[in-house]
Structures are given as structure tokens and as C-alpha cells.
Amino acid sequence: MNSANVSDIQANILFWIIISLFAWQGYRRGIWSELTKLAFIFAGFLLGSPEYLGNMLVKAVNGFYMAFQFLLHGGLEAIATGNFDADALARIFEEIADIPKPITKDNYELALFLVTIFLIAIGYLASKLFKKDKMPGLALVVGALNGFLLSYIFLPLLPETTPFTFKDLTLSGIIAQLMDLAGYILELFVRGVSAFFEFLLNVFGPWTIPLLLLIIIVLALSSLTRSKKKNGQSGQSGGGSS
Numbered sequence: 660m661n662s663a664n665v666s667d668i669q670a671n672i673l674f675w676i677i678i679s680l681f682a683w684q685g686y687r688r689g690i691w692s693e694l695t696k697l698a699f700i701f702a703g704f705l706l707g708s709p710e711y712l713g714n715m716l717v718k719a720v721n722g723f724y725m726a727f728q729f730l731l732h733g734g735l736e737a738i739a740t741g742n743f744d745a746d747a748l749a750r751i752f753e754e755i756a757d758i759p760k761p762i763t764k765d766n767y768e769l770a771l772f773l774v775t776i777f778l779i780a781i782g783y784l785a786s787k788l789f790k791k792d793k794m795p796g797l798a799l800v801v802g803a804l805n806g807f808l809l810s811y812i813f814l815p816l817l818p819e820t821t822p823f824t825f826k827d828l829t830l831s832g833i834i835a836q837l838m839d840l841a842g843y844i845l846e847l848f849v850r851g852v853s854a855f856f857e858f859l860l861n862v863f864g865p866w867t868i869p870l871l872l873l874i875i876i877v878l879a880l881s882s883l884t885r886s887k888k889k890n891g892q893s894g895q896s897g898g899g900s901s
Contacts, residue, residue, distance in 0.1 A: 685801055694801060698782065706775070707778075716774065721760040769855070773855070
């Protein structure tokens with residue numbers, strides 16, 4: 660069995676595992692929760708695909724960014740004073756001409772991929788706002804559809820050949836292949852984090868580190884707040900039962 664056939668088998672197994680997991684999750688969560696996920700997954704797919712709305716999104720982001728730079732470099736003052744002198748405007752456009760756009764050819768694919776991930780994550784968080792309803796069967800179907808869409812988005816990103824094969828099925832061979840697979844996944848993770856950080860540096864420059872620290876602090880505080888609320892609720896329920 661060659662590596663291409665092994666890769667196809669692994670992709671098919673992963674495909675049905677993903678659909679099964681999301682169908683089971685849909686059965687547990689309810690129809691409105693799954694419809695919310697579906698809306699955000701579909702939006703992420705459209706906005707993250709160059710052949711659909713991706714190109715339009717990139718042009719809009721770069722356009723808004725350059726318009727913001729125009730305002731920062733004197734455009735706002737010109738609008739406030741009503742002084743639209745041709746020389747002044749030419750000077751502003753000359754200053755912002757050398758400013759790099761946030762999304763370039765080098766980070767184009769990464770930017771669209773991050774948009775997809777962001778919208779899917781928002782959809783997952785928003786779905787938690789809904790309680791389970793009385794249509795578990797329909798929720799199961801929508802959950803399976805969510806799994807299908809996610810498979811359609813992410814499975815093509817997997818490499819054609821994977822480190823794990825069925826050539827050596829001895830215990831030592833399986834352990835060695837699992838170690839290779841773990842190293843392969845770790846390498847992909849490090850490369851992804853590095854590319855993401857480089858993208859942030861390109862967009863936010865020296866503000867990247869303070870921004871990341873602020874996000875970490877906000878997430879930590881929100882996590883502590885949720886933990887205190889849960890502890891308070893459990894304490895009240897425990898006190899009430901005594």
C-alpha cells in the first residue's frame with residue numbers, strides 16, 4: 660500500500676470522525692446552537708475563500724487601512740479645516756505611498772485563513788448562549804452538516820503524504836511512527852505560530868507585544884470571573900441543599 664492510498668484512507672477516516680463528533684455535539688447542544696455555528700462557519704468559508712468573498716475582503720481591509728493612514732498623516736486636519744490644497748494632498752499621498760498594506764501577497768493566504776478561524780471561533784462561542792431545545796434529531800443533522808463544512812474547509816489543507824504509514828505494524832514500528840507524527844504536528848504548530856506572529860508584526864508593528872499582553876490579561880481576567888461565578892453558584896446550591 661503506497662503513501663497516497665494511506666493518505667486517502669486516513670483522510671476518509673478523519674472525515675467521518677469529524678462528522679460523527681459534530682453530529683453528536685449537535686444532538687447534545689440543540690438546533691439553535693448548531694444553526695449559529697452553521698452561519699458563522701459558512702461566513703468564514705465565504706470570506707476566507709479568494710474565489711468567493713476573500714478578494715473583496717482583502718481590498719476592503721487594505722482600503723480602510725490606507726484611508727486611516729490618510730487621516731493620520733494630515734487628511735483629518737484637511738477635512739476639519741476645509742483646506743484641500745492640491746500640494747497638501749499630494750504631500751499626504753506621497754507620505755502614505757511607502758506605508759505597507761496589512762495584507763500583501765506574502766501573507767494573503769494566512770490572513771484569509773485567520774479570518775476563517777476567527778469567525779468559526781466566534782460562532783462556537785456564540786452557540787454556547789443557547790440552551791438545549793426539543794429538536795435533537797434536527798440538531799443532529801445540522802451538527803453533521805457543520806462537520807461536513809469544516810471537513811470541506813480544513814481537510815484539503817492536510818499534506819498529501821503523512822508520517823504515519825502501515826509498513827511496520829510492530830510495537831516498536833508503531834511507536835516510532837507515532838513519535839514522527841508528534842514531531843510533524845509540533846513542527847506544523849511552530850510554523851503556524853511563527854507565521855501568525857509575523858503577520859501581527861506586519862499589521863501592528865511595535866504595538867504587537869502590548870496588544871498580545873492585553874489580550875492575555877483580558878482572557879485571564881474573564882476566566883477568573885467565570886470561575887468565581889461557578890464557585891459562587893455551586894456554593895449557593897450547596898448551602899441551599901443543607
